[in-house]
Amino acid sequence: xxxxxxxxxxxxxxxxxxxxxxxxxxxxxxxxxxxxxxxxxxxxxxxxxxxxxxxxxxxxxxxxxxxxxxxxxxxxxxxxxxxxxxxxxxxxxxxxxxxxxxxxxxxxxxxxxxxxxxxxxxxxxxxxxxxxxxxxxxxxxxxxxxxxxxxxxxxxxxxxxxxxxxxxxxxxxxxxxxxxxxxxxxxxxxxxxxxxxxxxxxxxxxxxxxxxxxxxxxxxxxxxxxxxxxxxxxxxxxxxxxxxxxxxxxxxxxxxxxxxxxxxxxxxxxxxxxxxxxxxxxxxxxxxxxxxxxxxxxxxxxxxxxxxxxxxxxxxxxxxxxxxxxxxxxxxxxxxxxxxxxxxxxxxxxxxxxxxxxxxxxxxxxxxxxxxxxxxxxxxxxxxxxxxxxxxxxxxxxxxxxxx
Numbered sequence: 374x375x376x377x378x379x380x381x382x383x384x385x386x387x388x389x390x391x392x393x394x395x396x397x398x399x400x401x402x403x404x405x406x407x408x409x410x411x412x413x414x415x416x417x418x419x420x421x422x423x424x425x426x427x428x429x430x431x432x433x434x435x436x437x438x439x440x441x442x443x444x445x446x447x448x449x450x451x452x453x454x455x456x457x458x459x460x461x462x463x464x465x466x467x468x469x470x471x472x473x474x475x476x477x478x479x480x481x482x483x484x485x486x487x488x489x490x491x492x493x494x495x496x497x498x499x500x501x502x503x504x505x506x507x508x509x510x511x512x513x514x515x516x517x518x519x520x521x522x523x524x525x526x527x528x529x530x531x532x533x534x535x536x537x538x539x540x541x542x543x544x545x546x547x548x549x550x551x552x553x554x555x556x557x558x559x560x561x562x563x564x565x566x567x568x569x570x571x572x573x574x575x576x577x578x579x580x581x582x583x584x585x586x587x588x589x590x591x592x593x594x595x596x597x598x599x600x601x602x603x604x605x606x607x608x609x610x611x612x613x614x615x616x617x618x619x620x621x622x623x624x625x626x627x628x629x630x631x632x633x634x635x636x637x638x639x640x641x642x643x644x645x646x647x648x649x650x651x652x653x654x655x656x657x658x659x660x661x662x663x664x665x666x667x668x669x670x671x672x673x674x675x676x677x678x679x680x681x682x683x684x685x686x687x688x689x690x691x692x693x694x695x696x697x698x699x700x701x702x703x704x705x706x707x708x709x710x711x712x713x714x715x716x717x718x719x720x721x722x723x724x725x726x727x728x729x730x731x732x733x734x735x736x737x738x739x740x741x742x743x744x745x746x747x748x749x750x751x752x753x754x755x756x757x758x759x760x761x762x763x764x765x766x767x768x769x770x771x772x773x774x775x776x777x
Contacts, residue, residue, distance in 0.1 A: 377629035377660075377775065378560055381570075382614035383719045384455030386448045387706045388422040388607060392455065396706070396716070397723050397731075401750050405705050405734040407605050413585060419594065421580045422607035422707035427451055445481060446528040448610035448712070449576040453532050456572065456612040469539035473568035474532075475559045477545045477552030477575040477711040478525045480587060490514040528576070540568050549673070550764025551575070552714040556613065556772065557633050563617050576610035577712035591765060593675075593708070604676030607707020611715035628722035629775045631757075632660030638767025645680070648769040649687025653759055657691070660773035662757045664692045669730060669758035670744055671721045674701030675708060680763060688761070689743045698753055699744035700724065704735030714762045718772060725755040725776035 385392065388406035389399035399406070406422040413419065427447060442450075491514040495507035529544045541562050545551035552575030559571035578584045585606065588594045593604070615630065634655025638644035657664065672684055702717055703709075709716055724730050729750045736746040755776060762770040 377618065377631045378563060378615045379618060379629055380613050380627040380718075380722060381616050381625070382456040382458070382460030383612065383627050383722070384452035384457075384459070385609070385611040385716055385719050386424055386451050387609040387709075387716065388424045389706070390424075391427065391451055393719055393723055396720065397727075400700075400702070400705055400720065400731040401729075403732045403734055403749070406607070407704070407707055410580065412580075413582060416582050417585050417589075417594075419585065420605045420707075422605065422705075423580055424448070424608045442531060443481065443528070444579045444608075445478070445576050445610075446531055448608065449476065449478075449528055449574060449612075450532055450535060452576070452610040452612040452715075453536060453572060453574055456574075456614045457536060460570075460614045460616075469537040471540055471569040472538050473541040473559055473562040473571035474538040475543045475545070475555040475562075475571065475573050476529050476532075477549075477555040477714070478528065479547045479551070479578040479711045480584075481525045481528070481578065532574075538572065540571075546711070548710055548764040548768070549713045549762050550768035550770060552711045553635075553762040553764070553770035553772075556630070556714060556718065557635065557770070559613075559615050560630060560633060563615060570614060570616045572612055572614055573715065574610065574612035575709075575712045575715040577606075577608050577709040580606050580608055588710075593765075604703055604708035607703070607709050609706055609709045609712045609716055611712060611719055613715060613718060626777045627719070628725055628777050630718070630772055631662065631775050632656040632658070632773035633771065634659065635768075635770045638769065645683035645763075645767055645769075646686035646690070648767055649684050649761065649763070649771075650690040652769040652771040653688060653691045653761065656759065656771040656773040660757075660775075662773055665695050666757045667692065667695065667697050667759055668753055668755040669721060669724060670697055670699045671717045671758065671760045672699055672701050672744070673761045673763040674703050674733070674736065675763060676703060684761060684763070685741065685743045688759075692743070696743065696745055698730040698751060698755075699733070699736075699746050700730055701733040701736045701746070704733055714760070714770070717760050717762075718774065721758050721760050721774050722776070725758060725774070728752055728754060730755075
């Protein structure tokens with residue numbers, strides 16, 4: 374079997390709280406954090422799963438850096454901090470140049486509070502806004518560095534600065550495929566000897582009127598009245614610290630990433646199912662794992678009927694009649710977009726370590742003859758697993774994982 378990459382540290386922030394333990398126990402209990410969102414009232418009736426990440430002061434960020442940090446930065450900072458801590462301290466004992474860092478991140482919405490304050494300071498009798506007053510008085514309410522907070526690279530750079538990460542790096546956007554690409558690039562960096570350890574992370578956008586409008590326009594979210602409404606949005610982030618066996622040595626580990634694959638669908642009927650099939654088959658082939666050994670499939674489970682049917686068809690073509698246990702996390706934590714793949718990888722590794730698969734809120738018996746979604750935690754000997762990813766425009770990825 375090809376040399377596997379050890380996951381020696383992991384950090385995760387979801388609506389369940391901070392830490393893999395909190396997310397795992399929520400799944401075991403069958404909890405869903407999706408709820409009506411008061412901040413979207415009058416604009417959209419979709420449910421969301423917001424999280425409350427720790428503020429920058431709890432993460433050691435100085436006051437100047439904190440002014441550039443939005444909630445998405447807080448989530449990413451917490452996830453990376455916890456991954457490094459679990460792996461044994463500052464950058465796992467490696468120099469900054471030896472630590473690669475890759476992340477997937479969606480578009481960033483600017484913090485609205487400062488802008489709202491500026492508008493309110495410029496209002497005139499009757500409810501209008503005096504532009505002259507806005508530029509002379511209102512603008513003083515907006516911090517000078519506010520525009521930088523709209524760049525997703527700002528969050529990436531702040532994390533790298535905070536932890537002294539100066540090795541090979543890259544930021545990918547948008548959607549779930551961006552976070553999958555971050556994990557793959559981290560793995561390739563290690564395989565090619567460009568780094569001795571690599572962080573792969575992903576973070577969701579913050580839920581807002583802007584983000585809902587943006588993903589509705591992209592087709593991820595359908596109109597509220599549509600019967601196939603698509604997924605609910607969530608907030609969260611996760612980070613994995615990857616090390617080759619030669620570097621990881623005797624360190625405790627969460628598990629292994631053994632293979633990965635990518636494929637992109639065309640525009641003909643059935644192409645999405647083919648991309649799911651090809652990416653999963655490539656991951657298993659790279660890992661030299663036969664379909665019959667797969668005991669767990671963490672599905673993308675985006676909430677769309679069309680995507681769900683394509684995913685089932687694609688995985689059925691790979692498994693060839695074998696029916697493993699399955700897990701879907703979006704019914705619990707919402708669609709995390711850029712944060713989703715890293716979260717699902719850590720949950721898959723935890724399931725394999727525990728020897729149990731928790732229920733999937735909202736999944737029911739949607740696996741049919743292809744996959745088994747347990748309705749309560751089910752014990753199983755999990756020798757190998759697959760984590761599936763679907764991004765925008767038919768981009769698909771898959772990861773073959775194994776227990777420690």
